Amino acid sequence: MVRWRVRIEDLPIKIMLLISASSSIIVLFLMTIFVLKEGLPAFWEVGLDELLMGTRWAPYYGRYGALPLIIGSVLIVMTTLMISVPLGISVSIYISEWAPGWLKDPLKSMIEMLAAIPSIVYGFVGLMFIAPTIAEFFGLSSGQVVLTSAIVLTMMVLPTIVDISTEVMFLVPKEWKEAAFALGAGKWQVIEDVVLPTSKSGIVAAVILAFGRAIGETIAVLLTCGCVGAMPEGNVFLQPVYAITAAIVVYMGEAEYGGTLYHVLYALAAILFMITFVMNLLADLILRKMLGGVRSEARI
């Protein structure tokens, strides 16, 4: 360890650096306090029962049943994962195992480019292009349904899944694969029996992070989910719904500061905050164990 000359003049700088380094902890702490402080009153103003189990979301009529919103968000996220997880894992397997060396980086960069597109642009494309296509294909009067949001979100979470999955697949020791080949295994057998089991937990972490991103996504979902605050019936994939995030944007503009609606929206934000917080902790725990401190750029 190198010993440095310490000068007393350096002390203020060190303190300034320390304060800057603590900034993210301070911010996160403040955010937790505020989300709880502003959200908790909703539980006695509206009641836990009505808020989480009430099926009527009609804030202008004093009804704050958030169950349709929660179901709407869950439906959209689950549909997204049903499309994006198989797609993302397949793409990752192709990039890490089959693609020739010169093609690996261009393919990865192409997928990463999807992450650079702003969410309002995704919403725009979803609203103007994907929704009409879906409406025409399924013969619906409006294309702003669960499936449309899920397709848009798939494009948004795909980079997260692919980046982390390929990274953990690259980490599978070459010797293990070679040993399997030496035993006479085919390429697919090696993938099935060596690559996938070894990188399983990393893929799980990727899916958890994708879940967190999908449930917190706001603008793209708002523009494509249809914004109907009723309980979906029938074929849920083709029903318009209201996502939690979308409701926050739409009603916050009209909510009186400190009023019941304001508290209810904060309570919903608190739920989102806690879900993403736990998801992040979980994914980090898995990735840290696997990668030992290596950090993926897709995390940020």
Added chain:
Amino acid sequence: MRPEFKDKIMHVLFLVPTLIAAGMLVMMLAFMSEGIGQISWRFLSSSIFEGGIFEPIMGTFFLFLGTVLITMPIGIFAAIYLVEYAPRDSKFVRIVDQAINNLAGVPSIVIGLFGYTFFCKILGLGISLVAGWLTLTLMMLPIMIRGTEEALRMIPQSFREAAMALGATKWETVRDAVLPAAMPGILTSILLGVARVAGETAAIIFTASVLTMKGLPRTPLEPVTSLTFYLFVLLVAIPKTSYKVAFGVALVLFGIVFLFSAIATVIRMYYRRKWKW
């Protein structure tokens, strides 16, 4: 089935999803390119009241400029502390690390709500440019810290030892030997942060922008219209507004964000190749 034959089938089976994923990007680009006909000097330089997008372009520029000025020192100082000063793998570093990851994972709408309550209401800044800066700082900070951290860690130990041999103190070493060498990496993270901030909508809806616009803000305490907010307003109001303007705004926004990300990627690739220590 023979393994070789099965491998061939599987190869094709996995090529298809990859093509679909690549096709998604192509589709996005193709759809965006429909806005090209809308782009003209007149469109870029005239006011929104005359069908142009001058104010939103300037608004986006003002927003990320202020955010970068606030985020840059905090982010760089934080990274310097984490890499150069704090003992490796100390408890403090681990907690800060986790906090950065969690902050990066907070949905932007929650950050927007927090910004509205804390900056606009409690600090009394109102819906204003400065409230937007502070809120967006919370989004850019994790990118800034992580990027700078990575850049600092790439600097070889010999740089620090050489500075020390010349009698430099810890801070002089960091300031004169480590930071200049890490500049390209820091610049990359600023550009990536700008790309993120310029494309953000949810965080500024309640904090920086209002529907009724009276031209450009004259002071930081006035609200501002960004490209993202203007596009949002146009989309919510469709079919009352013109599709054409929306296409143009979306393309300009995409172009700006894409440009910053691309420059960042190029800088990073260039210096990784050139500076092999």
